[in-house]
Amino acid sequence: MTETAVKADQRLQCSLCNKKIAAADRQNHMGKHILFSLRRLKDPFTGYQSWFPEYPCGFCGGPTTGDGSCTIGIASGKAASSCPSAYSFVVSRAATVSKSKPCTNVPIECPLCHVFHWKYNITRHMEEHHPAWKQQGLAAFIAKIDISLEEQHAMQIPD
Numbered sequence: 001m002t003e004t005a006v007k008a009d010q011r012l013q014c015s016l017c018n019k020k021i022a023a024a025d026r027q028n029h030m031g032k033h034i035l036f037s038l039r040r041l042k043d044p045f046t047g048y049q050s051w052f053p054e055y056p057c058g059f060c061g062g063p064t065t066g067d068g069s070c071t072i073g074i075a076s077g078k079a080a081s082s083c084p085s086a087y088s089f090v091v092s093r094a095a096t097v098s099k100s101k102p103c104t105n106v107p108i109e110c111p112l113c114h115v116f117h118w119k120y121n122i123t124r125h126m127e128e129h130h131p132a133w134k135q136q137g138l139a140a141f142i143a144k145i146d147i148s149l150e151e152q153h154a155m156q157i158p159d
Helices: 023-038 119-129 139-144 149-154
Strands: 011-013 020-022 072-075 078-081 107-109 116-118
Touching (some): 011 023, 020 023, 023 119, 072 107, 107 119, 116 119
Antiparallel strands (some): 011 020, 072 078, 107 116
16 A cells, blocks of 8 residues: 555546546545546546445556555555555544545454445444344444535535
8 A cells, every 4th residue: 555646736637527526635636526427427527327336446546456456545644545546634633624635434453354445335234244233332423424414515415
């Protein structure tokens, strides 16, 4: 895993909408695409309902499971990934909704098996691998993975 594959000011083309996105905005931009897909809504940036692999990468939208997939984790408090579109960001800062970067799709460690997933993927992981997870006293974890209405509205996701 690398801490930084792309410089923060380098602009890369989004694989879905072809818009050129500064690397430092890539997690926020891809987060919008992923949330529209998770909600089964037409993505206004592409004009159609986007399809993603089961566990999409928060940088490029590609798979994070299986051979050759992007990996995600945390190293010294920063996102660390094998994704060619990855860039380093401080996870604790990105986990908080802000006006300029409302997306909180950050690496999250599963409290039961200690693998890392993107926040927008972790609920699926929990349901598939730990079906009784909601009964295991994980209130703080459940609050941590919540995608708030504030976040969704700031990312232009309709109710």
